[in-house]
Amino acid sequence: MSEAKFDFDLIVIGAGYGGFDAAKHAAEKGLKVAIIESREMGGTCVNRGCVPSKALLAASGKIRELADSEHLSGFGIHAAPVRFERQKIADHANNLVSAIRKNLTKTLERSGVEIIHGFGRIEGQQNVGVREINGVDRIISSKDVLIAAGSDPFVPPGIEIDGRTVFTSDEAINLEWLPRWIAIIGSGYIGLEFADIYSALGCEVTMIEALDRVMPTFDPDITKIASRTLIDKRDIDAKAGLLASKIKPGCPVNIELSDVKTRELVEELEVDAVLVATGRVPSSKNLNLESIGVKTNRGFIPIDNSMRVISDEKIIPNLWAVGDITGKLMLAHTAAAQGTIAVDNILGKNREIDYRSIPAATFTHPEISSVGLSELEAKDLSKLENFELGIVRSYFKANSKALAELESDGVMKLLFRKDSGEVLGAHIYGLHAADLIQEISNAISRRQSVIDLACEVHTHPTLSEVVEVAYKQAVLQIK
Numbered sequence: 001m002s003e004a005k006f007d008f009d010l011i012v013i014g015a016g017y018g019g020f021d022a023a024k025h026a027a028e029k030g031l032k033v034a035i036i037e038s039r040e041m042g043g044t045c046v047n048r049g050c051v052p053s054k055a056l057l058a059a060s061g062k063i064r065e066l067a068d069s070e071h072l073s074g075f076g077i078h079a080a081p082v083r084f085e086r087q088k089i090a091d092h093a094n095n096l097v098s099a100i101r102k103n104l105t106k107t108l109e110r111s112g113v114e115i116i117h118g119f120g121r122i123e124g125q126q127n128v129g130v131r132e133i134n135g136v137d138r139i140i141s142s143k144d145v146l147i148a149a150g151s152d153p154f155v156p157p158g159i160e161i162d163g164r165t166v167f168t169s170d171e172a173i174n175l176e177w178l179p180r181w182i183a184i185i186g187s188g189y190i191g192l193e194f195a196d197i198y199s200a201l202g203c204e205v206t207m208i209e210a211l212d213r214v215m216p217t218f219d220p221d222i223t224k225i226a227s228r229t230l231i232d233k234r235d236i237d238a239k240a241g242l243l244a245s246k247i248k249p250g251c252p253v254n255i256e257l258s259d260v261k262t263r264e265l266v267e268e269l270e271v272d273a274v275l276v277a278t279g280r281v282p283s284s285k286n287l288n289l290e291s292i293g294v295k296t297n298r299g300f301i302p303i304d305n306s307m308r309v310i311s312d313e314k315i316i317p318n319l320w321a322v323g324d325i326t327g328k329l330m331l332a333h334t335a336a337a338q339g340t341i342a343v344d345n346i347l348g349k350n351r352e353i354d355y356r357s358i359p360a361a362t363f364t365h366p367e368i369s370s371v372g373l374s375e376l377e378a379k380d381l382s383k384l385e386n387f388e389l390g391i392v393r394s395y396f397k398a399n400s401k402a403l404a405e406l407e408s409d410g411v412m413k414l415l416f417r418k419d420s421g422e423v424l425g426a427h428i429y430g431l432h433a434a435d436l437i438q439e440i441s442n443a444i445s446r447r448q449s450v451i452d453l454a455c456e457v458h459t460h461p462t463l464s465e466v467v468e469v470a471y472k473q474a475v476l477q478i479k
């Protein structure tokens with residue numbers, strides 16, 4: 001039911017998680033929708049991100065568990081030496097990717113979305129140019145256009161990628177071979193997850209971080225405890241404050257490490273492989289955004305909380321952007337949530353996103369998760385709004401379920417307002433932290449107070465009691 005003068009009601013550029021959710025939601029609401037995808041359907045998450053990396057983590061996690069004779073002997077279990085087939089682990093990830101990609105494509109087709117395989121670009125107001133795989137270039141019109149073109153790995157200058165000995169997560173997820181010694185550049189969540197995978201599969205890992213501490217994006221207290229298990233106790237050597245200024249592929253791979261401040265050469269390494277995990281950049285280069293007057297911020301498309309594209313503080317009519325390309329909490333569920341909100345706004349609803357309640361997780365063994373404000377942000381807010389900040393910690397070693405599992409290494413840190421009890425943020429390290437964070441995320445989304453939350457009954461014995469204990473400790477501090 002598109003307006004007669006347009007080919008479509010909505011054209012979506014990019015079929016990653018953001019584009020998929022937007023297109024599906026719009027079609028289900030009766031809009032005439034086309035989605036343009038230049039690579040594989042499903043984008044980064046399905047093909048090169050969340051899905052294959054979690055499949056590798058699932059397999060390598062089992063190997064780690066079965067190979068941990070000390071842990072198993074605590075239960076009186078003595079397992080035989082663990083053997084594994086690298087190719088079958090890689091196949092598991094690959095098969096999962098294919099299955100999810102197929103389902104996602106079918107879902108879009110069933111919803112009536114027209115899938116166009118090609119490279120999309122903006123061609124002025126309410127027009128999209130598309131160069132199809134067969135070389136045909138055409139222009140299609142749409143009442144609204146939504147950009148969900150995602151992101152690509154960032155490779156710092158001086159680093160040469162050959163895809164075989166020096167590679168990014170795009171290639172690492174194929175697990176084509178297992179280097180004896182691998183250097184991982186960057187200790188964010190992608191670097192950490194791959195360090196978890198490679199170390200479980202018997203590779204020696206050197207982790208190089210340019211900032212002054214490893215795991216710089218995580219809460220410092222959580223990092224202190226988590227890094228003891230995730231780095232120190234494993235075959236992982238972590239170096240902070242060093243810049244991988246030059247990396248040359250080959251056999252061996254040569255790495256030059258320089259002092260971040262002076263740029264002087266500090267150390268040279270020769271390793272078998274290098275994984276570059278130094279963040280991601282928006283894929284906005286060839287979108288022809290200039291044709292509609294969009295000025296990006298280092299390539300990221302500026303948006304408001306309704307997903308409308310903003311340029312020079314003005315809304316660009318009928319243009320929307322979601323997902324990694326907007327640079328907001330670059331996670332699959334953020335992209336999906338943004339996509340749905342954008343479509344609801346196209347349909348005339350007045351919806352805004354609440355970034356504070358969006359959780360993030362790192363699927364190491366054990367996991368790390370967080371939601372809401374960091375301690376630093378919460379302190380700043382407490383000064384600005386003149387309230388006292390409450391901080392409590394709840395430990396897994398006091399939790400019956402964690403003790404039964406012999407996995408009591410973990411802590412949860414809860415940040416809240418001491419005046420109203422409102423939960424501001426939480427940071428967790430421990431068994432199933434990625435699942436535990438959802439409860440706090442829901443509480444933040446409702447702006448709930450620990451006064452009410454402390455009255456909610458949690459199942460015994462479950463890990464969720466770690467959260468219950470934190471709420472109960474917090475309520476004691478409410479004035």
Ligand SMILES: Cc1cc2nc3c(=O)[nH]c(=O)nc-3n(C[C@H](O)[C@H](O)[C@H](O)COP(=O)(O)OP(=O)(O)OC[C@H]3O[C@@H](n4cnc5c(N)ncnc54)[C@H](O)[C@@H]3O)c2cc1C
Nearest residue numbers: 014016017018038043044045049050120150323324331332
């Ligand atoms: C190794 C790794 C692990 C990750 N793990 C997690 C996780 O566990 N949980 C989580 O929430 N997030 C995870 N992420 C992040 C997650 O993958 C991204 O946040 C998410 O994919 C962003 O979705 P998107 O729709 O914005 O973009 P993308 O998924 O990048 O999709 C964009 C799509 O647009 C296409 N495209 C680009 N330009 C054009 C064009 N001009 N025309 C047509 N098509 C175009 C691209 O080919 C791509 O398919 C991970 C990422 C990586 C790399």
